[in-house]
Amino acid sequence: MRLLADLQRAPDAEVPPTIAPTLPVTRARTFDTPEFAGMTFLEVETRSALNKVSGMPFGWSINPYRGCQHACSYCLARPTHEYLNLSPTTDFDRTVVVKTNVAEVLRGELARSRWKGEHVAMGTNTDPYQRAEGRYRLMPDIIRALAQSWTPFSILTKGTLITRDLPVLVEAAARVPVSASLTIGTLDRPTWRTAEPGTPSPRARLDAVRALNDAGIPTRVMLAPIMPGINDDPEQLTAVARAAVAAGATHVTPIPLHLRPGVKAAFWPWLEATHPELVATYTELYGPPAAGRKGRATLPEDIVEAMLRTVRDARDAAWAERGNRPPEGSWPDRARPGEHVTGHAGRPSTNPAEPPGAEPPVAGPPAEQLSII
Numbered sequence: 294m295r296l297l298a299d300l301q302r303a304p305d306a307e308v309p310p311t312i313a314p315t316l317p318v319t320r321a322r323t324f325d326t327p328e329f330a331g332m333t334f335l336e337v338e339t340r341s342a343l344n345k346v347s348g349m350p351f352g353w354s355i356n357p358y359r360g361c362q363h364a365c366s367y368c369l370a371r372p373t374h375e376y377l378n379l380s381p382t383t384d385f386d387r388t389v390v391v392k393t394n395v396a397e398v399l400r401g402e403l404a405r406s407r408w409k410g411e412h413v414a415m416g417t418n419t420d421p422y423q424r425a426e427g428r429y430r431l432m433p434d435i436i437r438a439l440a441q442s443w444t445p446f447s448i449l450t451k452g453t454l455i456t457r458d459l460p461v462l463v464e465a466a467a468r469v470p471v472s473a474s475l476t477i478g479t480l481d482r483p484t485w486r487t488a489e490p491g492t493p494s495p496r497a498r499l500d501a502v503r504a505l506n507d508a509g510i511p512t513r514v515m516l517a518p519i520m521p522g523i524n525d526d527p528e529q530l531t532a533v534a535r536a537a538v539a540a541g542a543t544h545v546t547p548i549p550l551h552l553r554p555g556v557k558a559a560f561w562p563w564l565e566a567t568h569p570e571l572v573a574t575y576t577e578l579y580g581p582p583a584a585g586r587k588g589r590a591t592l593p594e595d596i597v598e599a600m601l602r603t604v605r606d607a608r609d610a611a612w613a614e615r616g617n618r619p620p621e622g623s624w625p626d627r628a629r630p631g632e633h634v635t636g637h638a639g640r641p642s643t644n645p646a647e648p649p650g651a652e653p654p655v656a657g658p659p660a661e662q663l664s665i666i
């Protein structure tokens with residue numbers, strides 16, 4: 294089996310390497326453009342597109358990419374890179390697996406007689422509109438395949454690239470329920486730059502929220518993750534909530550930082566490097582990273598409640614001022630009690646091949662803590 298070091302020594306390798314026993318790489322590619330500097334894309338031919346998900350508000354997910362150049366410090370998907378023999382810290386945002394045939398495989402799965410057209414969620418593990426999508430353009434065909442098979446779907450992203458596909462989304466929404474969520478945790482530029490260095494700016498994401506809603510795609514804002522001492526200042530939270538309402542967000546959902554063991558191990562070096570003054574606080578709140586499964590994954594409930602209350606109050610005041618509160622009903626309007634998740638927070642697969650029906654749960658938050666779509 295070839296490991297990352299071999300792959301990086303052999304971009305465009307003729308001999309297909311393997312990053313996991315069931316996930317053969319057809320090509321390892323690098324691109325010369327500045328936006329992909331230092332990146333390696335491992336192109337694979339997946340055997341399955343739909344992942345069965347249990348204990349969630351949706352039954353299925355699709356993840357066209359593994360790894361994410363958005364490089365969020367708190368990303369829940371980082372530990373899933375270990376299943377590929379890749380590092381959750383140094384490789385997760387530099388080595389991205391691309392399922393180049395995902396739409397073709399999806400069409401075959403959707404055509405099966407046993408497919409019942411259940412809701413499919415995208416962006417539950419890694420971001421489908423990360424920068425790589427600008428080059429690989431996997432999403433338009435995925436969206437068309439879902440719509441043509443009468444399959445409702447939702448997309449969670451930080452990528453403003455989603456607006457590229459507005460015509461395709463609008464076309465799909467004429468056949469099936471389609472919705473989107475943009476994650477925006479702060480409007481503060483230094484905080485954004487530090488915590489989510491590969492993402493489009495929060496202002497650009499707000500523009501995407503507006504564009505999607507204006508086009509008739511109901512789009513909410515996930516105010517996530519709320520990190521103690523980093524972006525939990527009430528003024529910051531209020532600013533995000535108000536801007537989200539101004540952008541027409543159908544809902545504004547606050548989600549405090551969730552740090553389960555594997556994520557904590559990846560988050561800690563970032564915290565030590567960028568906010569050394571907060572290490573003691575986080576150690577008290579979540580336990581040290583070495584505490585493993587004995588450490589806390591969630592914040593104490595009183596802290597959580599204060600965060601949620603701030604956002605809800607700001608959001609409700611903004612809706613009252615504008616008179617544009619969306620009708621109750623199709624969406625939950627807040628994270629449920631104990632719902633402390635971040636970013637793309639679906640239950641990651643433990644199987645790199647991700648065959649349908651074979652996405653067993655990994656240790657992590659209870660299912661209700663993951664329902665952010």
Ligand code: SF4
Pocket residue numbers: 361362363364365367368369370418419420423451635636637
């Ligand atoms: S939180 Fe989402 S956008 Fe950020 S690195 Fe993870 S998958 Fe990408």
